[in-house]
Every structure is written in C-alpha cells, then in structure tokens.
Amino acid sequence: MRDKLYVIKIGGNIIDDEKKLAFFLKGFASINGKKILIHGGGKLATKFAAQLGVEQQLIDGRRITDAETLKIVTMVYAGYINKNIVAQLQSHNCNAIGLCGADGNLIQSHKRQHPTIDYGFVGDIDSVNTTLLKNLLEQNINVVIAPITHNKEGLLLNTNADTIAQEIAQAMSEFYEVNLIYSFEKAGVLMNAEDDSTVITSITQSSYKDLKEQKIIHSGMIPKLDNAFAALNKGVNRIIVGKAEQLQDLISGNAGTSIVKGSKN
C-alpha cells in the first residue's frame, strides 16, 4: 500500500477572492495526509501591471511575458500570493513551505521555442526534483508552489500552473498514489457548460470517446482532458475536477468529475 498524495491546483478566480481563498485554505489544511498546492496568480498580476503602467498581452489565454511582466509575476506569484498562502496555512497548524521552481532546483525548464510566436520569458518544463519534494513531504511539510520555474542558467521563467500540477503529479506517482485535483469555479466537467447541476460524475477513456462524438465535450475542454488521460497513462491514480469550495467532497468522491482510466470508479 502506497501513501496517498494530493496534488491540488487552485484556480485564479479563487486567489482573487480573499474570503473564498481563506475558506479553501482552511479546507486544504484539514486534509489528512501529504499534499502539494499549486497556485496561479489570477487577476492580481494583471491589476498590478496596470497600476505600474506595464501593458499585458495574452495569446491563446497565455500571457506573453516580457522582462517587466516577468518581474511582476515573480513578485506577485512567488512573493505576495505564495507567502500569504503559507502564512494562512501556518495559522491552521498546517506546516507548509512555499517554493518556486528555482528553489532547490524544483522545476527546471527551458524558454519556449515557437515557430511564429515569441512568448517571451515563458518556460516549458524539463524536470521535476522529486527527491526534494519527497524529503519535505516525509517531514510532514506540505508544499505550496508558485508557477515560476528556472532554466538553471540564472533565468526565471513564467510557467503554466496547470502544466506544473500535471508534471508534478506524474513525477510523484513513482512514490505515491497520486490524486490530482483541479479546483476552480465550476462544479466539474458539465453536460451543459452553463448549468452546474449537470456534472458528469465520472469519465473513463471509453466514455470520453463517446462524449467527444456527441460534442458534449468540445473546444477548450479537449486539450485539458487529453492532458488528464496522458497523466493517468503516466501513473497518476485519479484526476478530479471541481469547485474549490467543495474541496473535501472532491477528495472523498462526493463532488466533481472523476477522471479515471478504466470503467471502474
């Protein structure tokens, strides 16, 4: 029997809402067992950039990170948000350590190469330092990760938090039974995107095929679910998608969408 590890990604809209975040962190602190939290930055970085007069660009929902923007996201993600999350967890007697990818060489990446778009200081992940994570977790220290990585040549790089969660979940599956949880504002994968009561409780590889053919799952959800099944194929035990406010129920299997390999729950 391997120990369970929860790798939890928290969505930007929760970060933006002080009360929701506090409620979420209380729930996170009360989870029994080892856990890793990956957070993005929500609108705080954008708001902050506007205050400083730094213009933001997005392509396909990804921020184009120029030098000034990199400075801002490093401050907001790895500084303000990360440290406030850690301080709140400590107040709930949940020992936590806040890291970015440069710390302890946690996540090494390279600057994204793209034939037509210059994403700027954006990193694609090369490796995860599982030894460091395992050592911290075995000391009952929970890990809070800001989505900034480094290239081992002195450069910090802005990196997609969903991808970080997936890569960490995959890598840590070598040691733990990993449950990867994407918590955000929606109740899960929905039959009707506008109706939170239409949650699809469980998706398997074969039901996914059907849902795509019926066009119930389409556009933006397809790459996300493709990634989820890729993670399952790389050893992750289960992926759960659902509302951040229902964290406990997501973990116990009483809420959200559970994405699993086979037909069994």
Added chain:
Amino acid sequence: MRDKLYVIKIGGNIIDDEKKLAFFLKGFASINGKKILIHGGGKLATKFAAQLGVEQQLIDGRRITDAETLKIVTMVYAGYINKNIVAQLQSHNCNAIGLCGADGNLIQSHKRQHPTIDYGFVGDIDSVNTTLLKNLLEQNINVVIAPITHNKEGLLLNTNADTIAQEIAQAMSEFYEVNLIYSFEKAGVLMNAEDDSTVITSITQSSYKDLKEQKIIHSGMIPKLDNAFAALNKGVNRIIVGKAEQLQDLISGNAGTSIVKGSKN
C-alpha cells in the same frame, strides 16, 4: 570537530547593484561548506513603492510598515529579490532554496509593541526553526532568507535582516561552528569612518572597551557591536564585518574586522 556554517548577511547597497550582486553571488557559490544567506531589499522596495504612489516612512532607519508597504516588501524581498538570487546561485551549481520566515515556520515573530511608535507590520523574533535549517543544510541545500517573518496567526511581518542573521547564527550554534558575516559597502570597522584603509583587524571584548573610551567607536556602531558580542556570548564562534566584494577574504580572515570573544584570533 563540528562542521562550519557561514551565516552571511548581504547589505542593501549590494542588492541594488546588479553587477556587484552577481559578483557577490559567484563568490558565495564558491564557498566550501554549509551556508545561509540573509538579504534585505535595499532601495528596490522604496523605488517600487514610489512607482505605486505608496509613501514610505522611516523612524531611526527602520521602515514603518503599513498594509500597502507590507504587500510591497513581501513582493520585492520574498518574491523578486529572493527568487533571482536563488536562480543565480543555481546557475553556479550552488543548490539553494529561498525562504521567508513563514515557510516551514522558519521564523516566528510577534508584532512589535512600542510605547510611543506604531511600527505597523513589523515583527520581533520569537523563535527560529533550527530543525528545518539543519535538515536542508545536511542535504547540501543552501538557504536564502528574505526578511519577512510571520506570527503563526496568518500575519506576515517585516523584520530587520541584521537581527534575523544574528538570531539564526545564535540558534544554529547549537549544531555548527558558526561564523556570522555582515557584508556591506565598507571594509570593516574603521578607525576613521571615511577611510577604508583604517580597518581594525580584530576587536575583542577588552579592546572594544578601549575603542569606546577613545571614542573611535561611537554612535551607530555601538549597538551593532553590542549585538555582536551578545551573539558571541550565545555561542557564535566569530563575527566578521567587511566589504561584500571581498567575501572570500572575509572568510579566510584576510580582510574585514573580526569580532571575537577573547584576545586570541
């Protein structure tokens, strides 16, 4: 024979100078053995606050930290500066982890109580988590500390970096032979404050008494040296004060002022 540990405080004016900082970090990376780096924020936080239109107040050289200033120093110290230092050290193959006092409950503090001055969100240190530091150092992970602590009730607090260096040096003396180095823009404790060639090579408790009587050491230097001797009395092996550019020589004893208990070097 106990292992040596270097606890090194780097002054704000080095942080402000990209080239000097890079040179210093290269030197730091090349130090053989366990080391902890404590950095302040220099003028970056002040500059940044000005950009955002947040007014700064200083009393006795200490920043009055209102809520907006706390946010800024958390971003600048624990985010921008801390992560850039770590990324640079990684590029020199010096494994390092960047922490603030909330991380792993590293430094617990309480909001400063003062009869007449409200310092705002400023923390005075209660405890240092030596177990965490020891565990990281034993894995050959060097620790880079931003001067933000927490009160274990969810509040981050701005804390004097010199004091953090002293408290950590004292606490870690339980396990290591600790050399505490204050590196800054001057060559050491000087006979003539304006002349870097007048470094006092060594100060002992008895020579300190003489230097005070002769008014060679006066005003601002007195509390600093009182703190240094207090640290020696709490187990720190040696305190060295000198130029950040001469880090190697400070460590080998070929530069700076060495502050030691007895008359021997």
